[in-house]
Amino acid sequence: MKPVKVGICGLGTVGGGTFNVLQRNAAEIARRAGRGIEVGQIAARQLNPNCDLGSTPVTDDVFAVVNNPEIDIVVELIGGYGVAREVVMQAIANGKHVVTANKALIAVHGNEIFQAARDKGVMVAFEASVAGGIPIIKALREGLAANQINWVAGIINGTGNFILTEMRDKGRAFEDVLAEAQALGYAEADPTFDVEGIDAAHKLTILASIAFGIPLQFDKAYTEGITKLTTADVNYAEALGYRIKHLGVARRTDAGVELRVHPTLIPEDRLIANVNGVMNAVMVNGDAVGSTLYYGAGAGAEPTASAVVADIIDVVRTLTTDPNNRVPHLAFQADSLSDHPVLPVEEVETAYYLRVQAQDRPGVLAKVATILSERGINIESIMQMEAEEHDGLVPMILLTHEVLERQMNDAIAAIEALDDIAGPVTRIRVEQLN
Amino acid sequence: MKPVKVGICGLGTVGGGTFNVLQRNAAEIARRAGRGIEVGQIAARQLNPNCDLGSTPVTDDVFAVVNNPEIDIVVELIGGYGVAREVVMQAIANGKHVVTANKALIAVHGNEIFQAARDKGVMVAFEASVAGGIPIIKALREGLAANQINWVAGIINGTGNFILTEMRDKGRAFEDVLAEAQALGYAEADPTFDVEGIDAAHKLTILASIAFGIPLQFDKAYTEGITKLTTADVNYAEALGYRIKHLGVARRTDAGVELRVHPTLIPEDRLIANVNGVMNAVMVNGDAVGSTLYYGAGAGAEPTASAVVADIIDVVRTLTTDPNNRVPHLAFQADSLSDHPVLPVEEVETAYYLRVQAQDRPGVLAKVATILSERGINIESIMQMEAEEHDGLVPMILLTHEVLERQMNDAIAAIEALDDIAGPVTRIRVEQLN
Numbered sequence: 091m092k093p094v095k096v097g098i099c100g101l102g103t104v105g106g107g108t109f110n111v112l113q114r115n116a117a118e119i120a121r122r123a124g125r126g127i128e129v130g131q132i133a134a135r136q137l138n139p140n141c142d143l144g145s146t147p148v149t150d151d152v153f154a155v156v157n158n159p160e161i162d163i164v165v166e167l168i169g170g171y172g173v174a175r176e177v178v179m180q181a182i183a184n185g186k187h188v189v190t191a192n193k194a195l196i197a198v199h200g201n202e203i204f205q206a207a208r209d210k211g212v213m214v215a216f217e218a219s220v221a222g223g224i225p226i227i228k229a230l231r232e233g234l235a236a237n238q239i240n241w242v243a244g245i246i247n248g249t250g251n252f253i254l255t256e257m258r259d260k261g262r263a264f265e266d267v268l269a270e271a272q273a274l275g276y277a278e279a280d281p282t283f284d285v286e287g288i289d290a291a292h293k294l295t296i297l298a299s300i301a302f303g304i305p306l307q308f309d310k311a312y313t314e315g316i317t318k319l320t321t322a323d324v325n326y327a328e329a330l331g332y333r334i335k336h337l338g339v340a341r342r343t344d345a346g347v348e349l350r351v352h353p354t355l356i357p358e359d360r361l362i363a364n365v366n367g368v369m370n371a372v373m374v375n376g377d378a379v380g381s382t383l384y385y386g387a388g389a390g391a392e393p394t395a396s397a398v399v400a401d402i403i404d405v406v407r408t409l410t411t412d413p414n415n416r417v418p419h420l421a422f423q424a425d426s427l428s429d430h431p432v433l434p435v436e437e438v439e440t441a442y443y444l445r446v447q448a449q450d451r452p453g454v455l456a457k458v459a460t461i462l463s464e465r466g467i468n469i470e471s472i473m474q475m476e477a478e479e480h481d482g483l484v485p486m487i488l489l490t491h492e493v494l495e496r497q498m499n500d501a502i503a504a505i506e507a508l509d510d511i512a513g514p515v516t517r518i519r520v521e522q523l524n
Numbered sequence: 525m526k527p528v529k530v531g532i533c534g535l536g537t538v539g540g541g542t543f544n545v546l547q548r549n550a551a552e553i554a555r556r557a558g559r560g561i562e563v564g565q566i567a568a569r570q571l572n573p574n575c576d577l578g579s580t581p582v583t584d585d586v587f588a589v590v591n592n593p594e595i596d597i598v599v600e601l602i603g604g605y606g607v608a609r610e611v612v613m614q615a616i617a618n619g620k621h622v623v624t625a626n627k628a629l630i631a632v633h634g635n636e637i638f639q640a641a642r643d644k645g646v647m648v649a650f651e652a653s654v655a656g657g658i659p660i661i662k663a664l665r666e667g668l669a670a671n672q673i674n675w676v677a678g679i680i681n682g683t684g685n686f687i688l689t690e691m692r693d694k695g696r697a698f699e700d701v702l703a704e705a706q707a708l709g710y711a712e713a714d715p716t717f718d719v720e721g722i723d724a725a726h727k728l729t730i731l732a733s734i735a736f737g738i739p740l741q742f743d744k745a746y747t748e749g750i751t752k753l754t755t756a757d758v759n760y761a762e763a764l765g766y767r768i769k770h771l772g773v774a775r776r777t778d779a780g781v782e783l784r785v786h787p788t789l790i791p792e793d794r795l796i797a798n799v800n801g802v803m804n805a806v807m808v809n810g811d812a813v814g815s816t817l818y819y820g821a822g823a824g825a826e827p828t829a830s831a832v833v834a835d836i837i838d839v840v841r842t843l844t845t846d847p848n849n850r851v852p853h854l855a856f857q858a859d860s861l862s863d864h865p866v867l868p869v870e871e872v873e874t875a876y877y878l879r880v881q882a883q884d885r886p887g888v889l890a891k892v893a894t895i896l897s898e899r900g901i902n903i904e905s906i907m908q909m910e911a912e913e914h915d916g917l918v919p920m921i922l923l924t925h926e927v928l929e930r931q932m933n934d935a936i937a938a939i940e941a942l943d944d945i946a947g948p949v950t951r952i953r954v955e956q957l958n
Contacts, residue, residue, distance in 0.1 A: 432782075
């Protein structure tokens with residue numbers, strides 16, 4: 091089957107990331123989608139220094155892409171309500187499918203856009219418009235489709251969460267952190283959309299419509315920013331066992347739907363209260379599933395591109411009615427499964443926690459350390475405990491750097507052979523999970 | 525369009541939950557799927573006291589369902605490798621789509637089952653087989669389809685996580701907690717599958733195949749249980765800044781794929797280290813998206829049913845090639861959006877944190893409490909701080925129960941009108957997010 095041609099409109103942060111992900115993972119993506127996906131044309135006012143465009147055609151006229159008969163899917167990554175809206179509406183009018191990351195456009199003009207798309211029988215996909223790389227729209231719209239959704243609550247603006255995290259962790263004032271966020275590029279020169287909750291309200295409007303099956307109603311969302319929060323309130327909340335987060339909350343009640351963005355105290359033992367820095371997380375509570383949570387990077391070039399490209403693949407699947415083009419059972423087309431072997435555990439490399447029960451004699455620690463170092467195993471830390479009363483043995487706790495299991499087996503056998511050691515060495519693997 | 529007929533094989537915990545969710549949410553599900561979904565027949569050895577089956581036909585012969593020409597989708601909720609495998613293979617042979625929650629069956633016989641399904645052009649969906657209600661298969665297979673997946677790591681056995689949580693929180697011994705888990709019904713009479721990591725290895729095998737595009741290879745998974753973990757190790761790990769979790773880890777390296785289930789030390793500040801009790805969570809790291817996390821109930825009647833029914837809806841969408849049967853933009857069919865109103869913020873009910881800057885005089889607290897109580901606002905706690913040096917004002921912190929915003933506005937106006945109060949009252953909403 092010939093490759094699908096994608097036209098990228100806008101080559102800024104997300105556009106550049108989308109181009110790069112499509113290029114770098116082209117083979118992997120084709121193995122999943124069952125069909126190649128190629129960038130057929132790019133519209134950009136200026137080139138992106140992070141992209142090597144090769145021979146990809148570039149134009150400075152977005153409508154050249156929209157009207158290009160070779161292009162199957164138009165990817166709108168311009169942002170804003172102006173040209174972006176014209177691009178999307180014209181692409182639909184031309185019978186092209188659309189993928190967009192534009193939360194403002196969807197929240198404000200989505201009803202009109204979706205009506206036009208239905209009339210033309212084309213798809214408009216917008217996973218990247220909410221919470222960047224987290225596939226929250228897919229989870230809510232498909233994964234939880236069995237549920238009556240009770241509520242959705244999310245940290246859906248990374249800039250705001252970065253500011254609140256710094257205020258709490260370092261006792262810094264709002265203005266101080268905002269200035270740093272602007273210097274780091276997390277916050278725009280005009281931070282209003284982020285800190286006043288408008289960006290979060292755009293995203294919440296979209297989530298609420300999907301959760302409750304209501305039209306998009308951004309103008310009815312209540313928004314309250316974080317500009318008036320003081321470190322005093324952050325500290326008092328902490329003393330009461332709470333964290334303050336800038337939350338978007340949509341809840342269904344008998345009277346109606348709540349749609350609100352505001353600073354919120356959350357009990358500190360909730361997972362979402364511990365989502366820090368620029369990260370995003372969305373909780374969804376359904377009548378069957380209970381509470382679920384989705385966490386990840388809410389912005390940035392490649393996390394957002396991850397969602398844009400997933401949408402492109404979804405659209406590609408609808409371009410044919412061939413059953414072979416359904417989502418494959420194991421994600422990859424059955425004829426392109428990999429024969430990459432599963433490693434025996436001896437070939438697995440991890441860090442280790444070791445507990446050695448040693449006689450309380452001088453020199454034991456040195457002997458253990460020597461056995462490890464002779465096998466090239468680096469020790470990250472050693473903790474020697476008090477002797478235990480009942481047997482006089484001294485527990486020695488070691489954390490090692492990463493090492494092949496095979497080498498660790500050998501080292502443990504040598505340690506257990508020492509006269510100074512009682513019983514088997516306890517070992518537990520360590521994972522950093524960054 | 526006439527309703528799709530589903531046949532449920534097995535009416536135990538998950539079967540009963542699936543029946544109940546399909547009944548209770550029938551209208552909501554039809555609004556999403558664009559088509560009714562009805563239970564056409566049930567095969568059960570005994571009735572489930574939690575289900576009111578009404579006039580739904582029941583048989584004790586599962587093959588009566590599998591061979592019923594009225595049934596479009598066979599839902600296998602029997603479990604195990606025996607009859608379940610025959611049911612699934614016969615349903616496929618009969619040209620029926622299959623939905624299953626059976627991790628053991630998929631992990632061990634999935635390659636054969638998927639081949640048969642491809643040959644017949646039918647779907648086999650199995651979201652419920654991993655992590656209950658968390659839509660992790662959909663997230664990994666579709667939501668992250670743009671990524672080269674680097675690793676997957678998950679707490680995917682609730683019984684094991686309950687035991688480890690109790691060992692840490694209460695310093696209890698493994699055997700002691702296991703006995704309680706069995707009494708509570710979290711653990712089977714024969715707990716081997718749970719505590720030895722076999723159940724987790726089934727699920728990890730499925731996740732790894734979807735992540736890396738390799739055939740299912742359960743026999744190559746390394747499994748190590750939690751039966752030898754001591755509270756001493758739990759405590760030492762804690763002293764080093766780690767938590768111990770029973771983790772399934774699948775990682776792609778140049779040499780091969782790691783596939784392993786074992787107790788694991790995780791730094792305590794990672795979100796997944798704070799997933800406690802019977803809850804499940806899966807982390808997925810992709811080259812574009814970075815690290816993401818998915819959290820929710822990994823077992824139980826309705827959480828698992830949530831995934832089963834989502835799969836049924838996915839299958840229903842493939843039964844027609846009508847573009848109107850695609851996933852709707854806003855999750856619900858455009859002609860069945862709800863006119864449930866968005867509430868003005870004055871009609872929203874939440875709990876509140878209030879900070880009142882009061883003169884350091886006797887009786888102020890009583891006046892504030894009276895204003896609140898006169899308006900039916902219950903106070904959960906009051907914290908009176910030390911006077912601040914520069915202005916002699918005393919910050920008074922109150923947490924209230926839930927109240928309408930309108931009433932709170934009225935109360936705050938009254939408080940601000942007191943002579944004893946300086947400046948505006950700070951208010952921040954409180955959400956429990958259970």
